[in-house]
Amino acid sequence: MMKNRINQLFQDKKENILSVYFTAGYPQVNDTVQIIKTLEKNGVDLIEIGMPFSDPVADGPVIQNSSTVALKNGMSIKQLFEQLKSIRQTVNIPLILMGYLNPVIQFGLEAFCKKCQEVGIDGLILPDLPVSVYQEEYKELFEQYGLHNILLITPQTSDARIQEIDEASGGFIYMVSSSSTTGAKDKVSDFHEDYFNRVNQLKLNNPRLIGFGISNQETFENACKYASGAIIGSAFVKALEQDKTLEEKISAFVNRIVKPV
Amino acid sequence: MKYQVNKKGYYGEFGGAFIPEMMHPNIEELQQKYMEIIGSYNFRQDFIHLLKHYVGRPSPLYPAQRLSEKYGTNIYLKREDLNHTGSHKINNTIGQILLAKALGKKRIIAETGAGQHGVATATVCALMGMKCIVYMGTLDVQRQAPNVKKMKMLGAEVVPAISGNQTLKDATNEAMRDWINNPVDTHYIIGSVVGPHPFPDMVTQFQAVVSEEIKMQLDEHIGREFPTRVIACVGGGSNAAGAFYHFLENEEVELIGVEAAGKGIDTQETAATLTLGKVGVLHSAKSMLMQTDDGQIIEPYSISAGLDYPGIGPLHSHLFKTGRAKYLWATDEEVFEAALELTQLEGIIPALESAHALAALKKIKMKPDDVTVVNLSGRGDKDMETYLDHFGY
Numbered sequence: 034m035m036k037n038r039i040n041q042l043f044q045d046k047k048e049n050i051l052s053v054y055f056t057a058g059y060p061q062v063n064d065t066v067q068i069i070k071t072l073e074k075n076g077v078d079l080i081e082i083g084m085p086f087s088d089p090v091a092d093g094p095v096i097q098n099s100s101t102v103a104l105k106n107g108m109s110i111k112q113l114f115e116q117l118k119s120i121r122q123t124v125n126i127p128l129i130l131m132g133y134l135n136p137v138i139q140f141g142l143e144a145f146c147k148k149c150q151e152v153g154i155d156g157l158i159l160p161d162l163p164v165s166v167y168q169e170e171y172k173e174l175f176e177q178y179g180l181h182n183i184l185l186i187t188p189q190t191s192d193a194r195i196q197e198i199d200e201a202s203g204g205f206i207y208m209v210s211s212s213s214t215t216g217a218k219d220k221v222s223d224f225h226e227d228y229f230n231r232v233n234q235l236k237l238n239n240p241r242l243i244g245f246g247i248s249n250q251e252t253f254e255n256a257c258k259y260a261s262g263a264i265i266g267s268a269f270v271k272a273l274e275q276d277k278t279l280e281e282k283i284s285a286f287v288n289r290i291v292k293p294v
Numbered sequence: 295m296k297y298q299v300n301k302k303g304y305y306g307e308f309g310g311a312f313i314p315e316m317m318h319p320n321i322e323e324l325q326q327k328y329m330e331i332i333g334s335y336n337f338r339q340d341f342i343h344l345l346k347h348y349v350g351r352p353s354p355l356y357p358a359q360r361l362s363e364k365y366g367t368n369i370y371l372k373r374e375d376l377n378h379t380g381s382h383k384i385n386n387t388i389g390q391i392l393l394a395k396a397l398g399k400k401r402i403i404a405e406t407g408a409g410q411h412g413v414a415t416a417t418v419c420a421l422m423g424m425k426c427i428v429y430m431g432t433l434d435v436q437r438q439a440p441n442v443k444k445m446k447m448l449g450a451e452v453v454p455a456i457s458g459n460q461t462l463k464d465a466t467n468e469a470m471r472d473w474i475n476n477p478v479d480t481h482y483i484i485g486s487v488v489g490p491h492p493f494p495d496m497v498t499q500f501q502a503v504v505s506e507e508i509k510m511q512l513d514e515h516i517g518r519e520f521p522t523r524v525i526a527c528v529g530g531g532s533n534a535a536g537a538f539y540h541f542l543e544n545e546e547v548e549l550i551g552v553e554a555a556g557k558g559i560d561t562q563e564t565a566a567t568l569t570l571g572k573v574g575v576l577h578s579a580k581s582m583l584m585q586t587d588d589g590q591i592i593e594p595y596s597i598s599a600g601l602d603y604p605g606i607g608p609l610h611s612h613l614f615k616t617g618r619a620k621y622l623w624a625t626d627e628e629v630f631e632a633a634l635e636l637t638q639l640e641g642i643i644p645a646l647e648s649a650h651a652l653a654a655l656k657k658i659k660m661k662p663d664d665v666t667v668v669n670l671s672g673r674g675d676k677d678m679e680t681y682l683d684h685f686g687y
Contacts, residue, residue: 087590088463088576090470091314097457109588134312135574139589160314161575185315189477194318212316212477 038127038155039181039204042078043240043261050262051253051291052079052242053269054131056099057116058108059085060273065116067279073126075287079242081158081264082117084110084132091160093216095267110140114148121153127204129183131158142171146178156181156204164201172201187212188228192235199237208232208241208260216267217246229259253290265290297542297609297618303491306615308608311490312578316474320482321490323397328492331396332389332499344388345503348421349378351385353504355511355667360639367660370515371642371670372508372537381645381672382501382533383414387483389500391418394481401425401480405455405469407434407462408599409441410645410672411485416450426450429468431460434599441676459593462603466577486530487607490578494535494607501536508667509540516665523548523658526669527650528621529565529601531610533671538619549619550658551610552650554596558625565594566623567606568614581608597626597680598646600672624653630684632656633674645672646680 042050053072057065065082072080085100085108092100113130120128130149137145137159149157157180162171164184175182181203186195189212199206211217211225232241243256244264256263272286273279303309303325313321331337345351354373362369374382387404394402402424406412412428419426428445432454435442445452458464466484473482487494487501509519524541526534528551541547556564564570567582574583576591584592584604596602613619624632633649636642644652648671660666674681681687 087458088467090467090577091316091474093471094457101458104590111588133575135576135583135585135591136589138574139572139585139587161312161578163311163313163315163318166310166312187316187318187477189319190315198315209316213475214316214471217475 037179037181037204038125039079042127043205046078048261049257050078050242052081052262052264053077054081054083054264054266055270055273056083056085056096056103057113058103058106059099059270060102062103062106062108062112063116064279065113066120068283069120069124069128071280071283072287073124075284076291077126077287078262079127079129081129081131081266082113084113084130084136086133086136089133091214093214093267095216095270099270110136110145114152117152127155128153129156129158130154134159134161143174146174146180149180150178154180156183158183158207160185164198168201183207185209186232188225192231195232195235195237199239202239204239205261206237206239206241207264208243210243210245210247210256213245215245233259250290250292295543297613299491299495303495305608305612308579308581308611309491309494310580312575312580313490314474316477317470317490319477320473325492327397328393328496331393332496337392337396340392341389345385349384349388350376351503352507352511353377355508355515357515358640361636364639365655365660366662368665369655370512370521370665370667372504372667374504374533374669374671375642375644375648375673379410379414379417380675381410381414382504382536383411383485384417385503385536386485386497386500386532387411387414387418390481390483390496391422391424394424394483395422397481399479399481401427401476402483403427403429403469403472403480404483405429405462405465405485407431407465407602408676409434409438409445410600410676412450412452413441413444413448415483416445416448419450420448427472428452429455429465429472431455431462431465433460434462434465438599438676461593462599463591463593470577486532487535487609488530488577488579488605494579494609497532498535498539498609501532502539504533504536504669505538505540508537512665512667520544520547521667522664523550524667524669525550525552525651525654527552527601527647527671528606528610529554529603529647530605531607533669535607535609537667537669542618545618549613550654551619551621552654553621553623554598554601554650555623555625556595556597559623563595565596565601565603567594567604568610568621569623576605579608582606582611582614597629598650600645600647601650622654622657624650628653628656633681634685642670643674643681644670645674646677648672
């Protein structure tokens with residue numbers, strides 16, 4: 034069996050990993066494949082593909098809006114799998130699906146996992162699937178289909194619970210910079226240094242990526258000091274709003290975050 | 295104890311706490327402490343004191359003479375409409391504000407649809423001197439202007455929820471987002487028996503005073519504690535949960551919930567969740583939901599803003615699934631008719647929500663000796679404009 038691409042990435046690259054989130058079906062319903070290819074071409078290490086949901090409670094206004102537009106465009110999980118059918122013929126970086134539980138339940142949990150494996154998905158982020166329910170009802174199935182479950186921790190998560198989450202996680206841990214919905218405007222000075230240091234001292238099995246409030250080169254680099262890398266979501270989705278070609282928007286955005294080598 | 299919540303927060307297969315990790319500290323704190331706090335002597339004392347002297351409980355159980363004659367049976371109305379702020383909602387907000395105080399919280403958030411829960415929350419926040427923020431869909435802010443003004447006068451900040459269809463579901467989303475962003479000092483007073491465990495059970499406990507009183511009052515009226523049946527309207531389901539609670543384990547008592555069918559269950563404009571929904575997860579609980587085949591939540595419709603919700607409390611999904619309670623529905627038209635009937639037979643103008651329960655009287659067979667209790671969950675003041683428009687007075 035092939036090694037999970039997420040593990041491969043973290044084995045090969047220990048720092049400055051850039052993960053980018055976008056909502057499938059936004060701005061146009063058939064942009065998915067081109068966005069993924071262009072992100073890879075521009076040097077992004079990992080991609081989180083958002084499955085839009087009508088009621089995204091963990092998301093701020095930017096991702097809410099992209100979800101609403103994507104759903105109006107007719108996006109669905111079924112269609113997403115259809116779009117991703119041949120993605121592995123060209124794209125090699127790890128791909129993660131991120132979304133809320135209800136559409137996944139309606140698709141059928143096992144059918145969903147099976148499809149993920151077929152198209153070459155490496156992991157899942159389901160913010161409203163708590164670790165206890167995951168362990169009892171989902172873990173076996175995820176593992177059967179080679180899918181890592183990426184769980185979140187926040188500054189309020191206790192050490193004991195972080196250890197528990199680490200045990201249940203695969204791939205990496207999504208370290209939320211501050212307790213908030215996505216797209217919060219965090220200043221660099223607001224970064225919870227104590228929290229990051231506390232987590233680093235726990236000697237966890239899984240590497241960490243920092244997310245929420247990462248929007249530019251400065252915040253990205255600062256986050257990278259405390260983890261293997263960082264995740265950008267809302268800022269990228271916002272950049273897609275501009276009236277330019279996808280190619281232009283994406284390369285300009287990635288180059289703003291990562292200094293050209 | 296077949297109908298009680300279990301340790302993990304489930305009623306049968308329904309319930310649980312499907313929360314993002316950001317909400318974990320607040321929910322865990324509640325799960326660990328709520329039973330102890332609301333079971334404590336001091337809490338009980340304060341709760342009972344306020345319900346009696348502030349809310350005006352017990353609310354009467356009124357034998358509705360002319361209504362009974364019309365249907366050839368015995369009908370009793372549980373007068374939650376006579377509570378302070380005009381509905382059963384205050385029972386829950388009194389309980390939760392005392393709980394929030396016991397937890398040392400400084401800031402209260404709430405969602406509201408028609409504004410009844412918002413007003414009941416703003417009221418107890420004024421009473422306790424707590425900061426209060428109420429999320430309300432932009433559309434509802436426009437439709438329910440008097441309640442918005444009431445909340446403001448009570449000192450609450452009303453924040454319009456601009457996402458989605460801008461109604462109750464979206465207001466609930468916004469309140470949850472607020473809670474995620476304020477993980478330490480804030481308590482979220484959910485208005486119904488929905489949301490993550492322990493909210494469904496906690497709100498049920500606070501509303502259970504309704505059936506506790508019905509038992510005692512029936513004993514006074516007819517010399518026994520148990521009616522033939524209890525009827526209540528169901529949106530999220532808090533007034534029904536309260537009216538059913540002490541009868542759940544006595545299977546002789548027939549329990550009937552009435553959902554809002556809006557313009558009809560065969561139309562797109564309806565809110566009959568149990569009749570039309572499928573199992574899913576919304577607002578952190580597994581329950582029956584109105585949704586598309588792709589699992590997107592459908593915007594419901596009902597003339598009554600308080601029943602205009604695409605989900606239902608997990609307790610009701612369980613009672614539905616096990617057959618312990620029956621769930622009927624009433625259309626907007628049937629509801630107007632029932633409201634007018636009560637108004638002109640008994641001189642009581644019911645809330646549109648409560649008129650759904652009254653509309654069920656025409657849909658069930660009642661024997662002359664039957665004793666039927668209808669939970670009159672709220673008064674019609676807030677709906678006068680809708681009534682006047684409809685009847686053309």
